[in-house]
Amino acid sequence: MRYLEVTVPKGRRRAVLDVLDDEGIDYVVSDETSGRGFAAVVRFPLPTRAVEPVLDRLNRAGISDDTRVVVIDAETVISQEFDDLLDQHSHGGTKGSRTSRQVLRTKAEELTPAFPIYVTMLLISAVVATAGLLADSPAVVVGSMVIAPLIGPALAANVGIVTGDDGLTSTGFTYQATGLAIVVGASIGLAVLARLAGLEPAGVDIVVVAELQERVSPNVLSLAVALGAGVAGILSLTRGFSEAIVGVMIAAALIPPAAAVGITVAWGMYGAAIGAAVLVIVNVLSINFAALTTLWIAGYRPQGLFEVSPTRKPTYAYATIFGVALLVLAAPLVGVTLVEFQATQLKSAADEEVDAVLAEPEYNHLEVESTEVLLDDDYPLRSVDRVVVTVSSSDPGPMPALTDHLHEGITTHADGPVVVEVRFVVAEDREGDASEQIVHTSSGDRDS
Template sequence: MLHLRIIVPTDRSAEVLDLLSRDPAATHVIVLPGAARTPPGDVVLCDVAREGADEVLDALQALGVHRSGAVVGDGVDVTLSAAADRAIDAAPGHGTDAVVWEEVAQKTGEETQLSATYLLLITLATIIAGIAVLLDQPILIIGAMVVGPEFGPLAALSVALMRWRPSVIRRSLLALGVGFLVAVVVTVLATWALTAAGLINESMLLAERPITDFIWRPDALSWVVGFLAGVAGMLAVTSNKSGSLVGVLISVTTVPAAANAAVALAYGVFEEAVGSAVQLLINVCAIVLAGVLTLLIQRLWWHRVTVRRPTPPARRMPAVLSPRTASRRPEATNASDPAAFRP
């Protein structure tokens, strides 16, 4: 489930409560009149089944709650509640299949920042992969794939293209372009430095490398693997399956291709550098295309699931009292009276 903390102006609380009362996916509704200070207003807490969370968030935004107040969501790991079970049963589909679009957009949007940490990670991964292709070592290749942070901008680019967010598209392309450029340049310099130190040499690049030779020889299977990895990666992002994402990172030849191109450039082996660059481009395009198509299919399929859900009658919820009104109300003496628990 998803836990929502909603701050809403006091005069708009009734609208929010009416919205939550009509949605069977929402439960555990708690109202704290006048509890919010910045921004001022009432605080409404509730839990929402992931299957219906996207509709609730869209409805809250349609009310303008995010402009005059705030909506904050957190995942709920443990829930022991019959009311929660009823909400999950009433919501359409399965929670593992549900896509909370705002969650996905914010999660992937954070990966588009061209930060020092991002540049350092992609550079280190490329240098490690450069040494790996020279040594023809698959273990180092796998390690470089896991360290590389490039799937974040690729996923963000897919989401931004599907939802058409030009600003996120620009940031994603900038992170990818600058990131790989910096990584290649630094790897070229590192290759020259290691060569001068006598640790590596050009003959290692020109020698037979049966394990890593595929990196600069793209073929039809390169596109197939990249496309399948893009589908799996997007499913891992939308369903919070981080374990699956690790497998995706290991299956795509992005950082290794950039590393092979850098090493080949350092030694002047331009044919291999071009082949590696083509391999990188194929994988990037395949992942993004697969990501966009996966998201489109998920949206269309989930739309068909949600339109079949009947609209239940509204549940009765107590009116929200402002602190001033609540102070005028006679003190409740019955412990079962909800007013006894109001501030």
């Protein structure tokens, strides 16, 4: 529920009161004596759904943008007229709380902090995210998402588009671009310092860190997170849900990948940096596309009938730009997804082949320990590099026949040439530990 206070210009008092009477609104009128061109002040409660259509009618009755309109939350309204009005605007029995267009703009602006505060919070978030990724700590990475103030700019830009507020649109997009640049730059600086200090938890190949690996070689499922964040962000803004919780979701789609870009650049792994950068851009496009589409479907338009058509064109233009760019940049994600699908299929086929071969009588003394399908390091578009089969045996010698047999069976399921590496793990009873001897075959040739 909302409580409105509207100043009525001179000469428009009767027109305004006629609108309120026609809507069945219970109002109070006070004379305005400041001498600033206003005749009266009208105060009245409204269901949240009724704010936008009533203000639109008042606008046509002479309440222009120069007039003061105050909209505040109301805890409780005890009035039969208000109950009737609530039923009238319940839309088939659903007494939802769709935020009015006017309040939506204000909320979007409030969620966008002052620029110095915005920069400071993002710098802190970047430092925490970089430390969390380097330490492979999910808890620390989550902490970086909580403090990142990205929900405001992400939503403000699209609220500005659908309501015809160019200033809000420009501010939203500027904040988004600047914020991500700050995160990447800060992450590069911190990662360089970490590397110079010898803080390399995974050695030279830093991307083997689990928290990094999933962000430098993203698959198409990453789109679901960003699209969901965009939709949830708008719903939180328009339906009164917790913006803080949704803000974490939006930050989750942007802060860790942006920090991953900085870390991989500092380590000189530019292929991995490209993969993370693609994920950042795709997520930005997804959030904005989902937010813009959700706002338009929800029926948000600029004020006045004659303003709808001009604003429809830029809305469609932005949606087209977002959609086309998203489709183009999503292609690498689809490629990564296909490779992962192929690796999963090859893993399943290799498991069956290994079980079938070791079931033969001459290999009764062997036991399979694991079967792994490993990808190469050509980020972001990786491919299957080799299949590693680990078996345990009491016989310390290599078994070329077994190696050839496994290679022949596994490669028939691969789409191209693939290395099949067989590792023999031999237990040594006297020491109580194990030694490892590796024999592998590649393209029909065997090396040991």
